[in-house]
Amino acid sequence: DAGVIQSPRHEVTEMGQEVTLRCKPISGHNSLFWYRQTMMRGLELLIYFNNNVPIDDSGMPEDRFSAKMPNASFSTLKIQPSEPRDSAVYFCASSLLGQVTDTQYFGPGTRLTVL
Amino acid sequence: AQSVTQLGSHVSVSEGALVLLRCNYSSSVPPYLFWYVQYPNQGLQLLLKYTSAATLVKGINGFEAEFKKSETSFHLTKPSAHMSDAAEYFCAVSEGGSNYKLTFGKGTLLTVNP
Numbered sequence: 001d002a003g004v005i006q007s008p009r010h011e012v013t014e015m016g017q018e019v020t021l022r023c024k025p026i027s028g029h030n031s032l033f034w035y036r037q038t039m040m041r042g043l044e045l046l047i048y049f050n051n052n053v054p055i056d057d058s059g060m061p062e063d064r065f066s067a068k069m070p071n072a073s074f075s076t077l078k079i080q081p082s083e084p085r086d087s088a089v090y091f092c093a094s095s096l097l098g099q100v101t102d103t104q105y106f107g108p109g110t111r112l113t114v115l
Numbered sequence: 116a117q118s119v120t121q122l123g124s125h126v127s128v129s130e131g132a133l134v135l136l137r138c139n140y141s142s143s144v145p146p147y148l149f150w151y152v153q154y155p156n157q158g159l160q161l162l163l164k165y166t167s168a169a170t171l172v173k174g175i176n177g178f179e180a181e182f183k184k185s186e187t188s189f190h191l192t193k194p195s196a197h198m199s200d201a202a203e204y205f206c207a208v209s210e211g212g213s214n215y216k217l218t219f220g221k222g223t224l225l226t227v228n229p
Contacts, residue, residue: 106158
């Protein structure tokens with residue numbers, strides 16, 4: 001059974017460029033989370049979708065970040081323009097119903113380096 | 116507001132020794148508590164969770180954790196470490212209810228020496 005799929009696994013880009021990260025959640029899950037992991041700040045929730053609708057985007061650092069979920073099987077996180085401080089590992093996770101007691105299943109992450 | 120403190124960013128044990136990873140939480144309501152493990156270059160995987168049932172929770176790979184309200188702790192233990200346990204471990208807390216958010220600790224890197 002396929003888990004959460006993320007692409008690309010690694011992305012190296014130059015400052016000012018647009019970056020798009022992609023996520024395919026586990027089939028049948030109706031909740032999706034985007035996290036960012038850095039050495040300084042640890043693991044932070046960026047945005048939470050339930051039934052394809054953004055419920056909480058309070059963790060999105062600034063307007064340069066945007067996320068969409070056009071359907072139940074696909075989500076994107078876009079950074080435009082990218083900056084060196086955006087360098088981090090970005091994880092997508094999905095859960096069955098989005099309740100806190102549900103297990104969140106994490107993808108392998110996208111390691112983003114902005115030069 | 117909920118928060119998690121993991122004492123010790125790096126713990127080193129010998130193979131076969133007891134593993135003890137510490138986690139203390141802060142929550143204004145009875146919390147839900149989780150331990151996740153992250154192997155190199157992989158995403159996080161749930162080890163176990165406390166959701167207000169039994170205070171001693173057993174998880175995968177021989178790990179267990181005990182919820183102690185009086186100490187606001189949820190320490191993770193394993194009687195005998197295996198080389199394959201080497202990974203980073205994250206404790207997380209949620210206040211539950213309509214609050215779906217998990218707040219993660221900074222993580223503890225476990226090294227297992229032969």
